[in-house]
Amino acid sequence: MAKKINILGATGSIGRSALDVVSRHPGEWQVGVLAAGSRAEELAAACEACGAEAAVLADESKLPELQAALKARGLSTRAAAGEAACCEAASDSEADAVLLAASGAAGLPQAFAAAKAGKRMLLANKESVVCGGALLQQAIREGGAELLPVDSEHSAIFQSLAAATPAQREKAVIWLTCSGGPFLRRMDLTGVTVEEASTHPRWKMGRKITVDSATLMNKALEVIEARWLFDIPPERIRVVIHPQSILHSGVAFEDGAVMAQLGTPDMKLPIQYALYYPERRPMRGDRLDFWSMKEIVFDKPDYENFRGLALARDAGKAGGSVPVVFNAANEFAVAKFLGKKISYLEITDMIEAAMEHHKKIAHPSLDEVLDAEAETYEFLKKQWNF
Numbered sequence: 001m002a003k004k005i006n007i008l009g010a011t012g013s014i015g016r017s018a019l020d021v022v023s024r025h026p027g028e029w030q031v032g033v034l035a036a037g038s039r040a041e042e043l044a045a046a047c048e049a050c051g052a053e054a055a056v057l058a059d060e061s062k063l064p065e066l067q068a069a070l071k072a073r074g075l076s077t078r079a080a081a082g083e084a085a086c087c088e089a090a091s092d093s094e095a096d097a098v099l100l101a102a103s104g105a106a107g108l109p110q111a112f113a114a115a116k117a118g119k120r121m122l123l124a125n126k127e128s129v130v131c132g133g134a135l136l137q138q139a140i141r142e143g144g145a146e147l148l149p150v151d152s153e154h155s156a157i158f159q160s161l162a163a164a165t166p167a168q169r170e171k172a173v174i175w176l177t178c179s180g181g182p183f184l185r186r187m188d189l190t191g192v193t194v195e196e197a198s199t200h201p202r203w204k205m206g207r208k209i210t211v212d213s214a215t216l217m218n219k220a221l222e223v224i225e226a227r228w229l230f231d232i233p234p235e236r237i238r239v240v241i242h243p244q245s246i247l248h249s250g251v252a253f254e255d256g257a258v259m260a261q262l263g264t265p266d267m268k269l270p271i272q273y274a275l276y277y278p279e280r281r282p283m284r285g286d287r288l289d290f291w292s293m294k295e296i297v298f299d300k301p302d303y304e305n306f307r308g309l310a311l312a313r314d315a316g317k318a319g320g321s322v323p324v325v326f327n328a329a330n331e332f333a334v335a336k337f338l339g340k341k342i343s344y345l346e347i348t349d350m351i352e353a354a355m356e357h358h359k360k361i362a363h364p365s366l367d368e369v370l371d372a373e374a375e376t377y378e379f380l381k382k383q384w385n386f
């Protein structure tokens with residue numbers, strides 16, 4: 001019998017890749033709920049293509065648009081909207097797996113819902129791990145959920161740690177690779193435009209994550225994500241610049257051995273790996289050809305030019321509610337930058353200001369996490385006169 005999967009963030013790049021992977025295994029997966037933020041038309045089209053049973057939008061005001069779009073296609077797909085409906089999709093007792101691929105901190109309640117319901121969580125929403133921290137890990141343990149990372153780097157670390165004993169993991173060092181983004185060799189980042197920051201040299205992704213890749217804030221979030229996913233302190237996580245994105249990250253053990261996962265850059269691999277773990281299944285696509293690989297380059301990141309990395313290191317070390325503020329300030333700043341309200345370099349200025357202003361809560365509850373987020377937005381609005 002086909003297994004059921006619910007996909008949250010269905011219209012984003014990860015969601016679309018996941019639907020592609022599922023479609024390559026006919027008869028093995030039935031799509032239950034497809035959920036998205038606000039793109040009604042695209043969601044309806046995706047439902048038609050995969051035969052989903054239900055469609056959910058986070059944005060309640062778009063429900064009539066979604067219903068009309070489904071009707072226009074002659075579909076009888078159930079439609080719903082709002083955060084509660086998204087969380088229901090994440091905790092659905094009928095789903096064998098849930099892909100969490102919403103963009104930003106909006107994915108936090110969804111991740112908690114899936115964790116408490118004991119789901120197999122295919123997790124691509126790094127913000128929920130960054131903000132949820134110890135609390136999310138606790139919910140996963142208590143709910144009996146299983147978390148499989150879909151982020152390419154974290155999937156690589158997960159695969160590299162597969163054979164390690166708990167004692168070996170305790171002393172392992174993570175090497176987290178980073179393409180370096182479009183501004184790797186640009187020393188002066190004043191005057192970077194939205195257009196320049198919105199194109200990534202290797203991956204095609206949504207706008208927020210593309211800007212995060214330019215500022216290296218994406219990598220900064222991934223450091224904190226790795227800290228929680230693998231329970232390895234930030235001091236043992238090293239970011240390494242690797243523009244070709246062939247080595248997707250690795251782990252060094254105490255005897256000096258390094259295990260890493262390599263492959264052509266294609267998000268379908270980590271998605272399929274998480275879907276079928278611990279099995280590996282055949283997958284079409286380009287194969288890594290070591291014979292034609294002339295050079296593979298690594299470098300140390302520039303913490304002064306990419307201040308976000310240094311701020312993330314501080315946030316990761318501080319722990320508690322500080323990573324929440326780091327993430328919230330970044331989300332706020334990126335939205336303002338994309339709206340052309342602030343300059344590129346002000347993104348890190350905002351994060352730094354918000355972190356300095358915040359009074360840390362060592363063990364925040366979920367409500368305190370959400371409060372810290374709201375307070376960060378309020379503080380930045382006031383400071384920047386929005």
Ligand code: MG
Nearest residue numbers: 151152153222
């Ligand atoms: Mg990544």
